[in-house]
Amino acid sequence: MGTVETNPRRAPRQERSRATVEAILEATIRVLLDRGYDGLTTIAVAARAGVSVGSLYQYFPSKEALVATLVERHAAALVACVEGALSAAEPADPEAVVRAFVRAGLDAHRISPALHKILVEQVPRVGRLAEVMETSRKLAALLERYLAPHRARLAVPDVRVAAFVVETAVEALTHRAVVERPELIGAAQLEAEATALALAYLLGPDAPRRPRRSR
Amino acid sequence: MGTVETNPRRAPRQERSRATVEAILEATIRVLLDRGYDGLTTIAVAARAGVSVGSLYQYFPSKEALVATLVERHAAALVACVEGALSAAEPADPEAVVRAFVRAGLDAHRISPALHKILVEQVPRVGRLAEVMETSRKLAALLERYLAPHRARLAVPDVRVAAFVVETAVEALTHRAVVERPELIGAAQLEAEATALALAYLLGPDAPRRPRRSR
Amino acid sequence: MGTVETNPRRAPRQERSRATVEAILEATIRVLLDRGYDGLTTIAVAARAGVSVGSLYQYFPSKEALVATLVERHAAALVACVEGALSAAEPADPEAVVRAFVRAGLDAHRISPALHKILVEQVPRVGRLAEVMETSRKLAALLERYLAPHRARLAVPDVRVAAFVVETAVEALTHRAVVERPELIGAAQLEAEATALALAYLLGPDAPRRPRRSR
Amino acid sequence: MGTVETNPRRAPRQERSRATVEAILEATIRVLLDRGYDGLTTIAVAARAGVSVGSLYQYFPSKEALVATLVERHAAALVACVEGALSAAEPADPEAVVRAFVRAGLDAHRISPALHKILVEQVPRVGRLAEVMETSRKLAALLERYLAPHRARLAVPDVRVAAFVVETAVEALTHRAVVERPELIGAAQLEAEATALALAYLLGPDAPRRPRRSR
DNA sequence: AATGAATGAGTATTCATTCAT
DNA sequence: CATGAATGAATACTCATTCAT
Numbered sequence: 001m002g003t004v005e006t007n008p009r010r011a012p013r014q015e016r017s018r019a020t021v022e023a024i025l026e027a028t029i030r031v032l033l034d035r036g037y038d039g040l041t042t043i044a045v046a047a048r049a050g051v052s053v054g055s056l057y058q059y060f061p062s063k064e065a066l067v068a069t070l071v072e073r074h075a076a077a078l079v080a081c082v083e084g085a086l087s088a089a090e091p092a093d094p095e096a097v098v099r100a101f102v103r104a105g106l107d108a109h110r111i112s113p114a115l116h117k118i119l120v121e122q123v124p125r126v127g128r129l130a131e132v133m134e135t136s137r138k139l140a141a142l143l144e145r146y147l148a149p150h151r152a153r154l155a156v157p158d159v160r161v162a163a164f165v166v167e168t169a170v171e172a173l174t175h176r177a178v179v180e181r182p183e184l185i186g187a188a189q190l191e192a193e194a195t196a197l198a199l200a201y202l203l204g205p206d207a208p209r210r211p212r213r214s215r
Numbered sequence: 216m217g218t219v220e221t222n223p224r225r226a227p228r229q230e231r232s233r234a235t236v237e238a239i240l241e242a243t244i245r246v247l248l249d250r251g252y253d254g255l256t257t258i259a260v261a262a263r264a265g266v267s268v269g270s271l272y273q274y275f276p277s278k279e280a281l282v283a284t285l286v287e288r289h290a291a292a293l294v295a296c297v298e299g300a301l302s303a304a305e306p307a308d309p310e311a312v313v314r315a316f317v318r319a320g321l322d323a324h325r326i327s328p329a330l331h332k333i334l335v336e337q338v339p340r341v342g343r344l345a346e347v348m349e350t351s352r353k354l355a356a357l358l359e360r361y362l363a364p365h366r367a368r369l370a371v372p373d374v375r376v377a378a379f380v381v382e383t384a385v386e387a388l389t390h391r392a393v394v395e396r397p398e399l400i401g402a403a404q405l406e407a408e409a410t411a412l413a414l415a416y417l418l419g420p421d422a423p424r425r426p427r428r429s430r
Numbered sequence: 431m432g433t434v435e436t437n438p439r440r441a442p443r444q445e446r447s448r449a450t451v452e453a454i455l456e457a458t459i460r461v462l463l464d465r466g467y468d469g470l471t472t473i474a475v476a477a478r479a480g481v482s483v484g485s486l487y488q489y490f491p492s493k494e495a496l497v498a499t500l501v502e503r504h505a506a507a508l509v510a511c512v513e514g515a516l517s518a519a520e521p522a523d524p525e526a527v528v529r530a531f532v533r534a535g536l537d538a539h540r541i542s543p544a545l546h547k548i549l550v551e552q553v554p555r556v557g558r559l560a561e562v563m564e565t566s567r568k569l570a571a572l573l574e575r576y577l578a579p580h581r582a583r584l585a586v587p588d589v590r591v592a593a594f595v596v597e598t599a600v601e602a603l604t605h606r607a608v609v610e611r612p613e614l615i616g617a618a619q620l621e622a623e624a625t626a627l628a629l630a631y632l633l634g635p636d637a638p639r640r641p642r643r644s645r
Numbered sequence: 646m647g648t649v650e651t652n653p654r655r656a657p658r659q660e661r662s663r664a665t666v667e668a669i670l671e672a673t674i675r676v677l678l679d680r681g682y683d684g685l686t687t688i689a690v691a692a693r694a695g696v697s698v699g700s701l702y703q704y705f706p707s708k709e710a711l712v713a714t715l716v717e718r719h720a721a722a723l724v725a726c727v728e729g730a731l732s733a734a735e736p737a738d739p740e741a742v743v744r745a746f747v748r749a750g751l752d753a754h755r756i757s758p759a760l761h762k763i764l765v766e767q768v769p770r771v772g773r774l775a776e777v778m779e780t781s782r783k784l785a786a787l788l789e790r791y792l793a794p795h796r797a798r799l800a801v802p803d804v805r806v807a808a809f810v811v812e813t814a815v816e817a818l819t820h821r822a823v824v825e826r827p828e829l830i831g832a833a834q835l836e837a838e839a840t841a842l843a844l845a846y847l848l849g850p851d852a853p854r855r856p857r858r859s860r
Numbered sequence: 861a862a863t864g865a866a867t868g869a870g871t872a873t874t875c876a877t878t879c880a881t
Numbered sequence: 882c883a884t885g886a887a888t889g890a891a892t893a894c895t896c897a898t899t900c901a902t
Contacts (some may be wrong), residue, residue: 036341043899044423052863056367121340126251161400165388173380185376193380200415210370257872267888472876482884551770556681591830595818595838602817603810615806623810629733630845687893697867
């Protein structure tokens with residue numbers, strides 16, 4: 001079960017190879033979107049990519065590796081998104097850091113919500129696919145780094161815990177709002193709420209008062 | 216895809232039947248725990264339950280129905296747990312309501328963390344299993360009911376949104392802490408953080424100051 | 431395959447038993463009509479008959495026996511029908527004999543065409559079910575007996591062959607017309623054609639001229 | 646019930662593929678002959694063909710499709726046989742037409758009587774297999790075309806009905822004689838009787854007198 | 861490198877039949 | 882006699898993976 005080879009089989013150096021790999025991954029996404037994880041068969045992917053199953057196995061040692069690569073890329077994109085936003089934020093202002101983090105989370109979830117949904121809901125978190133999905137850990141670590149300098153001003157004594165809590169809450173909120181209940185809450189309001197949540201928790205009574213809004 | 220029959224096939228009237236059904240469900244859990252969702256085969260379940268495949272199909276129309284029943288029961292237990300806690304809390308005190316909600320969430324996750332983990336991580340949210348897993352909606356609605364009377368005192372104008380946010384954050388926090396990172400944070404601290412998070416968000420600057428703790 | 435027990439298990443002496451047997455056979459017919467031979471399951475039959483599977487097996491040793499009994503009865507009814515008609519016909523007149531035979535064949539096929547169709551088209555002629563379906567042999571023998579006295583006047587020297595030919599042709603004609611192509615030909619015309627066919631063959635040039643009909 | 650896919654799955658382009666397909670069909674016949682329709686399992690067929698089940702399903706979408714193909718081929722062969730004979734007959738002579746038709750019917754039944762028997766007696770006429778078995782309709786239509794020019798000389802006013810009657814009678818006679826009662830009647834006599842039957846019916850009193858034969 | 865034919869282990873599901881109650 | 886729960890052999894069909902061409 002956990003013994004399946006999931007590392008990409010060969011680094012495609014040549015142009016054509018790279019194109020084939022991309023075509024295969026692209027096809028994987030499309031099949032995933034069309035038929036779900038359960039309908040993801042190597043034949044379907046190969047057909048969609050316009051290559052033979054043989055070629056597919058030339059570049060990916062197993063079906064799982066296909067999905068793993070996809071998940072990895074998606075995760076990397078998420079992390080990169082948040083990383084970029086944080087590094088662009090004014091590091092001296094904890095509030096700015098939090099705002100950047102929340103916004104980046106939202107942006108990240110808008111990269112490809114449909115794929116994200118399938119990846120989260122249908123792809124079993126087993127074997128390699130388990131590790132790969134540990135984006136949260138990275139995001140929390142990232143946030144921790146940016147929060148650490150402000151340790152003194154936080155209402156939460158343990159920065160690691162603070163980052164874990166905020167990352168978890170913000171990520172869950174964003175995910176649910178975007179993927180499961182888009183009808184309940186709009187992007188703007190979601191951002192406001194997530195920010196309010198994080199700031200209130202992190203800064204406590206000193207957090208900026210949120211403007212009273214009428215319903 | 217969503218066409219599989221998942222409703223229990225027959226209501227077991229006789230003593231023996233009821234026992235068989237329980238044995239089957241019990242076996243399902245054990246197989247799930249041992250081999251994961253992927254290793255869940257009807258033969259394995261039947262063998263483990265000490266019955267024949269035929270008996271399994273006498274009571275469950277499909278493999279999916281087996282899992283659906285399990286998920287339903289688990290979800291019902293969660294909801295019942297929270298429901299009980301909320302109804303036992305002092306309704307006049309929003310803080311008490313929130314504390315009760317958080318504690319109940321924690322308790323609920325301790326019912327059978329291992330099964331919970333598999334159910335969440337490995338069972339594909341497709342077809343009937345998708346609906347069945349919508350515990351959060353129910354919990355949010357529940358919380359909303361208990362929060363509504365205190366609308367005026369909340370920092371969040373929209374009670375429905377408030378309930379959604381709190382439920383999402385608390386549930387995610389609890390889940391992650393219990394299921395994924397038990398090493399990071401203990402139950403007691405988790406409860407403190409979750410409560411702080413919820414209260415800070417809901418009550419804003421008026422939230423009770425949390426005692427400064429040393430690490 | 432041919433070893434299955436198909437003889438009725440016990441002669442039901444008591445009133446209630448007889449009623450049960452009838453209910454079961456009746457149910458078999460209904461299931462056959464509703465779901466075809468392929469959908470004929472013992473459970474369905476038992477349910478339809480309002481008895482338990484156990485009771486079904488009290489009276490019929492196997493599923494095949496169920497169908498065999500049905501086929502036997504149906505066949506017996508056909509034979510009885512023809513037998514009655516022939517014995518009622520003026521034995522001195524070969525033409526009258528043939529007319530009676532044809533009409534009886536038609537009447538027989540109207541007993542329950544739907545069941546007849548299923549029995550012929552879907553029930554595999556294997557094992558006991560093969561023998562049982564040999565109605566034709568009996569009918570041919572019957573006809574032969576009534577034709578024998580007129581041997582001298584027949585255009586066909588071998589009465590056995592004559593009976594075989596006529597029985598085969600008339601039976602096939604009737605079956606196809608009633609069961610497969612009811613739209614092509616009405617009962618009246620069918621009777622006329624079948625009679626003409628048989629008489630022309632049997633009596634040769636001396637056969638009664640058929641009235642020219644306009645289309 | 647009638648929803649099973651029965652169209653051949655892929656057109657075998659390569660040499661090897663074609664051979665595989667033929668091997669599978671050949672094996673199907675052999676299994677059918679050996680164990681009957683009931684003993685026709687995909688495993689048995691694959692084993693007999695010396696291929697894997699997978700290969701079987703590469704070319705045939707279902708077990709039913711296997712049989713459907715077989716039936717189609719057999720039916721096509723029958724029709725071709727009759728078609729050829731009719732087109733070779735002197736079209737100006739109705740008697741010649743009828744003789745050709747009868748002889749072709751006989752020849753056709755000698756192509757592979759054993760398979761024919763099983764196909765007719767054991768293969769359930771349901772779903773696609775029902776349509777596919779409608780050879781008679783085609784044969785009747787064929788005969789009608791060749792009989793039409795002689796409409797004026799026929800004793801039967803409606804040519805369509807005439808063709809239906811003759812086709813039905815001849816086919817039934819041939820089938821029964823060849824398949825069920827080969828001991829009763831030889832091929833030569835059968836041909837004579839069938840011809841006499843058809844001619845007497847079609848031409849009436851003008852039909853050629855048959856030579857009196859002694860038993 | 862590419863192809864796609866071939867493989868065959870693996871699985872859900874059905875249903876005639878039995879037998880303890 | 883009746884019941885219906887339990888049995889388990891039997892079977893169609895899928896799909897990841899391999900490898901001869």
